[in-house]
Amino acid sequence: MNTVPHAAPAPIASRPTMIEFRDVHKYYGDYHALRGINATIKAGEFFSLLGPSGCGKTTLLRTIAGFEDISSGAVLIDGKHMADVPANVRPTNMVFQSYAIFPHLTVEQNVGFGLRREGGTSAEKARRVEEALEMVGLKGYGKRAAHALSGGQRQRVALARALILKPKVLLLDEPLSALDKKMREQMQVELIRLQRQVGITFILVTHDQEEALVMSDRIAVMFEGQIAQLADPETLYRRPNSRQVANFIGVMNFLPARVLTEAAGRIAIDVQGLGQTEIDATQAPGAITGGETSVGFRPETLTMLYEGQTTTERETPGTIEEVVYYGDMTYYDVRLDGVDSPVRISMRNVFGRPVLDIGTRTRVAWSAGALVLFR
Amino acid sequence: MEEKSWWDRFRRTEAFAGYTLISPTALYALLLLVAPLATILAYSFLTDGDSVTRLVWEFTFDNYITTWTQPIYRAVMMRSLSVSMMVTAVTVILAFPVAYYVSFHVAPDRKSLWLFLITIPFWTSYLIRVFLWKVILGYNGVINSGLTSLGLIDEPLTFILYNVNSIVLTLAHAYAPFAILPIFVALEKIDRSLLEAGQDLGESRIMTFWRVTLPLAMPGVVAAVLIVLIPTIGDYVTPQLIGGGKIPMIANLIQSQMLDQDNRPLGSALAVSAMLIVTVVALAFVLLNARFLRVKK
Numbered sequence: 001m002n003t004v005p006h007a008a009p010a011p012i013a014s015r016p017t018m019i020e021f022r023d024v025h026k027y028y029g030d031y032h033a034l035r036g037i038n039a040t041i042k043a044g045e046f047f048s049l050l051g052p053s054g055c056g057k058t059t060l061l062r063t064i065a066g067f068e069d070i071s072s073g074a075v076l077i078d079g080k081h082m083a084d085v086p087a088n089v090r091p092t093n094m095v096f097q098s099y100a101i102f103p104h105l106t107v108e109q110n111v112g113f114g115l116r117r118e119g120g121t122s123a124e125k126a127r128r129v130e131e132a133l134e135m136v137g138l139k140g141y142g143k144r145a146a147h148a149l150s151g152g153q154r155q156r157v158a159l160a161r162a163l164i165l166k167p168k169v170l171l172l173d174e175p176l177s178a179l180d181k182k183m184r185e186q187m188q189v190e191l192i193r194l195q196r197q198v199g200i201t202f203i204l205v206t207h208d209q210e211e212a213l214v215m216s217d218r219i220a221v222m223f224e225g226q227i228a229q230l231a232d233p234e235t236l237y238r239r240p241n242s243r244q245v246a247n248f249i250g251v252m253n254f255l256p257a258r259v260l261t262e263a264a265g266r267i268a269i270d271v272q273g274l275g276q277t278e279i280d281a282t283q284a285p286g287a288i289t290g291g292e293t294s295v296g297f298r299p300e301t302l303t304m305l306y307e308g309q310t311t312t313e314r315e316t317p318g319t320i321e322e323v324v325y326y327g328d329m330t331y332y333d334v335r336l337d338g339v340d341s342p343v344r345i346s347m348r349n350v351f352g353r354p355v356l357d358i359g360t361r362t363r364v365a366w367s368a369g370a371l372v373l374f375r
Numbered sequence: 376m377e378e379k380s381w382w383d384r385f386r387r388t389e390a391f392a393g394y395t396l397i398s399p400t401a402l403y404a405l406l407l408l409v410a411p412l413a414t415i416l417a418y419s420f421l422t423d424g425d426s427v428t429r430l431v432w433e434f435t436f437d438n439y440i441t442t443w444t445q446p447i448y449r450a451v452m453m454r455s456l457s458v459s460m461m462v463t464a465v466t467v468i469l470a471f472p473v474a475y476y477v478s479f480h481v482a483p484d485r486k487s488l489w490l491f492l493i494t495i496p497f498w499t500s501y502l503i504r505v506f507l508w509k510v511i512l513g514y515n516g517v518i519n520s521g522l523t524s525l526g527l528i529d530e531p532l533t534f535i536l537y538n539v540n541s542i543v544l545t546l547a548h549a550y551a552p553f554a555i556l557p558i559f560v561a562l563e564k565i566d567r568s569l570l571e572a573g574q575d576l577g578e579s580r581i582m583t584f585w586r587v588t589l590p591l592a593m594p595g596v597v598a599a600v601l602i603v604l605i606p607t608i609g610d611y612v613t614p615q616l617i618g619g620g621k622i623p624m625i626a627n628l629i630q631s632q633m634l635d636q637d638n639r640p641l642g643s644a645l646a647v648s649a650m651l652i653v654t655v656v657a658l659a660f661v662l663l664n665a666r667f668l669r670v671k672k
Binding site for chain 1: 566568569571572573574575576577578579586587590591667
């Protein structure tokens with residue numbers, strides 16, 4: 001093969017720490033916006049803060065930038081306490097949600113805004129501006145007026161303006177939310193490429209779980225001022241530690257369950273409709289309290305069996321209640337026998353597989369390994 | 376098919392509705408603005424008569440020649456310009472911090488209260504406000520009697536009334552709200568994230584103000600300058616009352632030519648010349664600031 005050898009990046013755990021939150025609290029009057037944030041973000045990591053609006057993710061990002069004072073606790077960047085460090089001397093730069101492009105300046109004046117305080121000749125600075133514009137794919141746009149740009153172009157100017165200063169950390173506050181779907185997907189890929197190219201720590205705030213899954217090395221899911229779970233995308237998706245996280249990321253089916261016994265890393269459970277089964281202790285990422293609880297499973301971990309098909313997995317009969325056709329996929333809501341509410345099953349529409357009708361009796365294959373046990 | 380007259384067709388157009396809506400105002404403006412202006416313009420090219428004939432219908436440029444060559448008129452015109460420029464500078468420089476404070480430091484739900492308070496001086500007439508300054512600054516005025524009773528001075532201060540400084544002070548106070556409001560509006564329109572971006576990119580608060588806030592507030596500053604400069608050049612009441620008639624500005628001179636001297640053609644020529652000068656100064660100022668005014672959102 002003729003590929004360029006590509007050094008695999010060091011695993012995240014072994015990298016030096018770039019940002020550390022130590023029991024960070026933030027009050028706005030009586031409102032407790034951040035409730036004891038503890039987390040470390042590693043150097044060169046693409047880190048996302050994910051959560052619904054009002055969960056405190058933007059506030060947390062702004063404490064890194066220095067736009068928000070914290071009520072108690074500590075924020076450290078590269079080992080240094082940031083308590084008395086104003087925003088303009090922190091080693092961070094930000095891409096604002098509104099992009100905050102200066103409307104009275106041209107594109108190159110915007111990109112070069114932060115260079116005034118740096119040394120070097122004006123020719124050198126002009127060259128750096130040109131390089132930064134080239135990096136974000138805006139070569140030749142320097143003389144344009146800022147207000148004449150499209151949304152995607154403004155975003156690129158904001159990126160170039162921040163990256164030209166070579167910050168230790170780039171903060172991105174919902175940078176893609178103002179773009180249309182196609183543009184957003186294109187920018188996601190470009191941001192990942194850019195982050196690998198410059199090697200800077202990126203911290204992204206988003207409410208879009210898909211965006212976070214696609215782009216991040218690790219994600220902190222936040223609810224009501226607290227981090228609910230901090231993990232890599234795959235762990236978050238496959239082993240959410242609470243129903244809340246599971247619901248926020250992708251689609252999750254829930255069924256009532258009861259813990260029977262728990263011994264030697266194995267847990268015996270009785271699930272409504274599925275019956276008795278045994279799962280591994282790693283399938284219960286949250287603490288287990290025993291007794292009445294619930295299990296969750298993703299739509300794609302179930303398979304509908306067609307006439308004459310057999311399976312090595314467990315199977316349970318049910319009736320199709322709803323069919324939603326998506327082209328490449330079909331979603332079925334199936335009520336398993338003996339279950340109160342239907343579960344969602346996604347099936348790829350591979351060639352030769354018919355789409356079934358509402359009311360069809362079917363058998364659903366499932367495996368105990370795909371279940372997640374919640375508190 | 377019925378042939379319709381142009382009037383019937385015109386009556387149904389949107390333009391007709393528009394003209395109908397503006398016609399009372401347009402008529403009013405025509406009668407009270409255009410007609411007097413045209414009269415003044417016509418007067419300025421006529422010859423002055425005696426107390427009986429008043430006006431002689433003979434076309435002449437003499438009035439303009441007198442206006443532009445006699446040192447007294449030039450001196451008064453220059454004084455009008457310099458006083459109004461001083462007033463403008465003082466007003467705008469003092470108005471900016473007020474507008475900035477209300478826009479950036481007053482809680483959003485209290486801003487309208489502040490604007491309301493700023494407009495309170497308008498509750499009394501301009502004439503009364505100017506007269507009040509005379510009461511404050513006068514020979515037996517508030518300041519002098521206060522300082523005398525405190526034993527700080529033996530004789531009333533005479534330099535605080537009847538001079539250019541007191542005219543500037545009075546006019547600056549009278550026009551302050553006119554300067555505060557446009558600057559406030561311009562500051563309100565600035566996206567606050569731009570100021571955060573300025574600091575994020577390494578600039579201090581002061582440099583961010585200089586590089587971001589001020590350029591974006593310039594349309595408001597330009598408007599404030601014009602709103603203060605143009606009327607103060609032609610102000611009549613303040614030089615009369617506060618200047619004690621000893622420091623006439625161009626309006627006082629026009630009044631004296633028109634009524635006291637009964638030389639309407641010369642008074643009209645002075646008025647037309649003053650208007651031209653104001654137009655030139657205002658246009659020059661706008662052109663100088665054109666680069667600030669191009670900014671769009």
